[in-house]
Amino acid sequence: xxxxxxxxxxxxxxxxxxxxxxxxxxxxxxxxxxxxxxxxxxxxxxxxxxxxxxxxxxxxxxxxxxxxxxxxxxxxxxxxxxxxxxxxxxxxxxxxxxxxxxxxxxxxxxxxxxxxxxxxxxxxxxxxxxxxxxxxxxxxxxxxxxxxxxxxxxxxxxxxxxxxxxxxxxxxxxxxxxxxxxxxxxxxxxxxxxxxxxxxxxxxxxxxxxxxxxxxxxxxxxxxxxxxxxxxxxxxxxxxxxxxxxxxxxxxxxxxxxxxxxxxxxxxxxxxxxxxxxxxxxxxxxxxxxxxxxxxx
Amino acid sequence: xxxxxxxxxxxxxxxxxxxxxxxxxxxxxxxxxxxxxxxxxxxxxxxxxxxxxxxxxxxxxxxxxxxxxxxxxxxxxxxxxxxxxxxxxxxxxxxxxxxxxxxxxxxxxxxxxxxxxxxxxxxxxxxxxxxxxxxxxxxxxxxxxxxxxxxxxxxxxxxxxxxxxxxxxxxxxxxxxxxxxxxxxxxxxxxxxxxxxxxxxxxxxxxxxxxxxxxxxxxxxxxxxxxxxxxxxxxxxxxxxxxxxxxxxxxxxxxxxxxxxxxxxxxxxxxxxxxxxxxxxxxxxxxxxxxxxxxxxxxxxxxxxxxxxxxxxxxxxxxxxxxxxxxxxxxxxxxxxxxxxxxxxxxxxxxxxxxxxx
Numbered sequence: 001x002x003x004x005x006x007x008x009x010x011x012x013x014x015x016x017x018x019x020x021x022x023x024x025x026x027x028x029x030x031x032x033x034x035x036x037x038x039x040x041x042x043x044x045x046x047x048x049x050x051x052x053x054x055x056x057x058x059x060x061x062x063x064x065x066x067x068x069x070x071x072x073x074x075x076x077x078x079x080x081x082x083x084x085x086x087x088x089x090x091x092x093x094x095x096x097x098x099x100x101x102x103x104x105x106x107x108x109x110x111x112x113x114x115x116x117x118x119x120x121x122x123x124x125x126x127x128x129x130x131x132x133x134x135x136x137x138x139x140x141x142x143x144x145x146x147x148x149x150x151x152x153x154x155x156x157x158x159x160x161x162x163x164x165x166x167x168x169x170x171x172x173x174x175x176x177x178x179x180x181x182x183x184x185x186x187x188x189x190x191x192x193x194x195x196x197x198x199x200x201x202x203x204x205x206x207x208x209x210x211x212x213x214x215x216x217x218x219x220x221x222x223x224x225x226x227x228x229x230x231x232x233x234x235x236x237x238x239x240x241x242x243x244x245x246x247x248x249x250x251x252x253x254x255x256x257x258x259x260x261x262x263x264x265x266x267x268x269x270x271x272x273x274x275x276x277x278x279x280x281x282x283x284x285x286x287x288x289x290x291x292x293x294x295x296x297x
Numbered sequence: 298x299x300x301x302x303x304x305x306x307x308x309x310x311x312x313x314x315x316x317x318x319x320x321x322x323x324x325x326x327x328x329x330x331x332x333x334x335x336x337x338x339x340x341x342x343x344x345x346x347x348x349x350x351x352x353x354x355x356x357x358x359x360x361x362x363x364x365x366x367x368x369x370x371x372x373x374x375x376x377x378x379x380x381x382x383x384x385x386x387x388x389x390x391x392x393x394x395x396x397x398x399x400x401x402x403x404x405x406x407x408x409x410x411x412x413x414x415x416x417x418x419x420x421x422x423x424x425x426x427x428x429x430x431x432x433x434x435x436x437x438x439x440x441x442x443x444x445x446x447x448x449x450x451x452x453x454x455x456x457x458x459x460x461x462x463x464x465x466x467x468x469x470x471x472x473x474x475x476x477x478x479x480x481x482x483x484x485x486x487x488x489x490x491x492x493x494x495x496x497x498x499x500x501x502x503x504x505x506x507x508x509x510x511x512x513x514x515x516x517x518x519x520x521x522x523x524x525x526x527x528x529x530x531x532x533x534x535x536x537x538x539x540x541x542x543x544x545x546x547x548x549x550x551x552x553x554x555x556x557x558x559x560x561x562x563x564x565x566x567x568x569x570x571x572x573x574x575x576x577x578x579x580x581x582x583x584x585x586x587x588x589x590x591x592x593x594x595x596x597x598x599x600x601x602x603x604x605x606x607x608x609x610x611x612x613x614x615x616x617x618x619x620x621x622x623x624x625x626x627x628x629x630x631x632x633x634x635x636x637x638x639x640x641x642x643x644x645x646x647x648x649x650x651x652x653x654x655x
Contacts (some may be wrong), residue, residue, distance in 0.1 A: 197413060
């Protein structure tokens with residue numbers, strides 16, 4: 001009932017009941033999702049391969065052997081066979097993880113930083129600013145992402161840095177669009193109005209009230225883009241616009257092995273399998289994160 | 298306020314100077330207008346405006362509770378948002394204790410420190426990612442109170458609104474019931490030690506029993522902190538219970554304003570009468586004789602000419618569709634916008650002389 005404390009003496013600070021925070025809830029829910037946890041483990045293994053690739057690999061990734069070209073899976077000493085120059089496939093797949101993951105994740109991270117800032121500004125400002133930013137972003141949507149990446153890489157020239165730049169540019173528009181829509185949603189909630197009514201400026205409101213509510217969904221969306229980014233990066237390498245031979249990278253390996261597809265189809269498919277496993281793991285991870293974050297009140 | 302306050306009471310009433318003295322109304326609203334443009338058609342032509350708030354004038358006296366009633370869509374909530382400048386008015390002045398809001402003497406930020414708002418949706422008005430003490434402590438921090446002092450103040454206020462800070466301060470909004478959340482919202486509104494609180498359907502979403510508790514809490518807080526309320530609601534019983542004066546709105550205009558009991562006992566405007574008769578009476582001898590209000594209010598995009606109520610009014614005559622009655626308030630702040638109360642307006646029921654009108 002009406003329990004108006006007439007004299008609220010200083011409350012001892014020790015006995016405050018804490019409740020589980022939002023992120024604690026999310027991680028509990030995530031841990032219960034077996035598929036997502038499995039995907040996370042796969043990704044951890046991939047990261048381990050990327051970091052310790054050189055130590056794990058049984059051979060030198062660049063050591064060619066004219067006598068042992070295109071040996072089949074199970075060939076003694078080369079458990080996953082050899083490629084068209086007689087280099088050990090297992091070694092090159094392991095060592096290639098580093099570059100392939102790097103090419104997949106970096107553009108998404110950069111695009112996340114830039115795109116979410118653009119989207120949050122557009123979403124919070126609304127009105128003419130929103131229209132200006134979002135219509136500019138829409139221009140990029142006119143091109144299919146693969147074509148846009150190829151065109152940008154083609155203009156900038158081949159090389160790792162340039163393909164990273166072009167992939168980043170490709171991923172800014174979708175991330176900005178998602179950021180804009182979640183920010184617009186949050187902005188219309190009463191607690192943002194209450195914050196405005198307390199006299200806070202736009203920057204403070206975005207920092208305290210908007211970021212915490214929008215970064216999660218944007219992050220989930222960005223994780224799902226990592227798979228796309230890996231495939232696009234592999235595609236650029238395949239076309240000779242990304243990583244240069246003899247550097248091991250899955251897309252590039254797919255390219256150089258395509259001539260052997262009739263001789264050793266399983267060997268030729270191997271880098272594709274790695275790309276497939278990695279991208280599906282990132283997709284399942286982002287699915288799991290999204291489900292875990294959708295906590296109904 | 299910058300010192301580390303160990304003693305709780307910074308929540309003293311009248312933290313802000315009373316500028317104009319007791320007779321100066323706390324809030325004066327003059328000719329407030331807000332028209333929302335409808336989306337333009339494909340050729341960029343405007344397809345009209347919604348006259349959400351169409352020229353309203355009223356005053357809120359110091360220490361009173363002004364109830365605002367009307368049907369859905371009559372502009373009550375828009376008025377609340379205009380008062381807080383959450384929606385920017387097209388036209389009109391808001392004068393707070395004799396100082397124009399947005400002028401040199403009273404910046405918008407300073408005004409927002411002295412006037413706060415409580416929203417209807419108790420859940421949407423709390424940030425789901427912040428603990429409730431952080432939500433309450435946000436506003437003081439915006440105004441330069443340091444973090445620890447603001448948290449202390451938030452805990453004191455939570456205790457004041459009947460929420461034990463030891464149990465609730467570090468909880469998240471989704472763990473609280475609707476009534477508890479609305480208490481948090483009230484605590485947040487109090488955190489800046491305001492003089493005016495605008496309550497926009499603040500108890501409408503609550504259960505009847507919880508509603509009664511929150512209403513009593515509001516009355517207690519009002520006395521304790523010397524607050525002035527603008528209480529917006531569609532629930533006439535609640536408004537009658539809490540208000541000192543009542544303002545009736547119809548289609549973006551004020552049709553009647555006056556002392557609460559007088560207005561409820563002897564309403565003068567036909568719309569007020571119809572609105573009051575729509576409340577079911579418990580007494581069978583007290584049947585409604587006037588036909589209850591039928592149909593929806595007309596479209597505010599193209600409001601009726603003349604008196605806006607003439608399309609639904611049982612007393613409407615031809616003059617009502619051509620002449621718009623103006624709300625004229627007397628010294629007691631009582632007024633009605635109806636041609637039946639204007640001397641020689643042309644309506645058959647209109648008084649013929651000032652004496653007859655009085």
